[in-house]
Amino acid sequence: MTAKINPSKGAPHARIVGVGGYRPVRVVPNEVILEHIDSSDEWIRSRSGIASRHWAGPEETVAEMSIEAAGKAIADAGIDASDIDAVVVATVSHFKQTPAVATEIAHRIGAGKPAAFDISAGCAGFTYGLTLGKGMITDGTAGHVLVIGVERLSDLTDKEDRATAFLFGDGAGAVVLGPSKEAAIGPTVWGSEGDKSQTITQTVAWDEFRSGDVSQLPVDSKGEVKFPAITQEGQAVFRWAVYEMARVAQEALDAAGITSADLDAFIPHQANMRIIDSMIKALKLPEHVAVARDVETTGNTSAASIPLAMERLLASGAAKSGDTALIIGFGAGLVYAATVVTLP
Amino acid sequence: MATKEEIVAGLADIVNEIAGIPTEDVQLDKSFTDDLDVDSLSMVEVVVAAEEQFSVKIPDDDVKNLKTVGDAVDYILKAQA
DSSP states (O other): OOOOOOOOOOOSEEEEEEEEEEOOSEEEEHHHHTTTSSOOHHHHHHHHOOOEEEEOOTTOOHHHHHHHHHHHHHHHHTOOGGGEEEEEEEOSOOSOOSSOHHHHHHHHTTOOSOEEEEEOOGGGHHHHHHHHHHHHHHHTSOSEEEEEEEEEGGGGOOTTOTTTTTTBOEEEEEEEEEEESSOOBOOOEEEEOGGGGGGEEESSOHHHHHHOOTTTSOBOTTSOBOOOOEEEOHHHHHHIIIIIHHHHHHHHHHHHTOOGGGOSEEEEOOSOHHHHHHHHHHHTOOTTSEEOOTHHHHOBOGGGHHHHHHHHHHHHTSSOTTOEEEEEEEETTTEEEEEEEEOO | OOOHHHHHHHHHHHHHHHHOOOGGGOOTTOBTTTTTOOOHHHHHHHHHHHHHHHTOOOOHHHHTTOOBHHHHHHHHHHHHO
16 A cells, blocks of 8 residues: 655745855965975966965864864854754865765864765865755755755866966855745756866775885875876866856756846856956946955865855955845866855 | 967967967967967967857866967967968
C-alpha cells in the first residue's frame, strides 16, 4: 500500500539576512610575491588589478576563518546561532576531507545539531551554496541556513609560477539565509562545462603527489617535488569568463525579470580586475551600478570572494541594505552560477 | 568577404579601440605584444572583436600563433575562405 506522506512546508521565499567576512591578518603586497618570480608590480597590477592579498597564518585555519566570518554574519542577521538549521561550506582548500569541516564549524559556533556539509564547486561554490540554502528554506527543511565560502589558496599556490603566484588569497565570507515574504533571491542560472575541465585545474592529484616520483612530477628550483597547486590557461579562461559569463549574467537578470538598469550593485567573483572590467563592458552595465572591486586588496579567494566583496561593498557605503545586486560565480569545473539578490 | 586591406583597417580600428594604439601604427609586420603593447588578455578581446566583425572562429589554441598583425590578417583571410 502506498501511504500518504506529509509534504514539507517551506517559507514562500528566502533572503540573505546577514553577511560577514574574515580576512587574515597578514597583508602580502606584490613586492613579497616578486621575491620568487621574475615580474614587476606594474605587470601584476596591469594584468590582474591586484595590489595585495591576505595570506593566512598557521592559526588561521579554514575552520577558524569560517567561524570568524560566520559569527559576524549571525550577528548581522540578529539571530542566535541555535536558530541555524543547516551549514553549507563551499571550499576547495580544506585539506582534511573527512569529516566535512562544516560539522566542526556548526558545533563550534553553537548551532547545535544542524545539517552540515561541504560542497566543491570552485569559484562558483558560494553561489551554489546560496542556491541550495534557498531551496532548503522554501522546501521547509531549514528555517535559517548559514552559507560559508572559505579558502586558503596560498596553500595551493605555486609561488614560483609567474602566471599565478600573485593571483590567489585567503579568507572566509558567510551569509545567513532566512525566510522572506517577498522574493529576495532570484532564479539561479547555473551549469557546468566539463569539456573545459583542464582550463583550471590542480597541477597534480593527491595520489600522484604521494608517489613523490621526482622523474614524473613537477619540481621546484631546489629540485624538490612541488606541492600541488592551481594552474590555469589564462587566455582560454579569460575569454570564457568575460564573454560566456556575461551571457549567463544577462540570463540571470532575465530570469529575475529585471534589466541592468534596475541593478544597484554588481558583485562578480573576484577573479581578476580585467575580467570584471570586460564583463561590465560586455554587459553594458549602467554607470550608476556599484561594482565590487575587492580583488585589488584581497586577490582571488575563490568560493570566499563574493561574500567578502558583498560585505566590503556594504561596509564602504557603495551599496546599502535593500539594494538589488547581481552576483555571479565562475571557475574550475568549469562551473558557473548567477542570480539576483536583495542585499542584507 | 573582407579583402586584405579591409581586414587590416578593421584590425587597426579594433586595436585602437581596445589598446588605444593609433590606427596608423597597426601594420602587417608589427608584433601585437612587442610593438603594439597588446598583452595576452587584450589579445583575447582583439580576437573576439575580430571574430564578430569578420564572421570567423579563432579558437584559443590558435590565438597564441598570431604574433603579428600579418599573422592575424592571413588567419582571417583563410578562415573566411
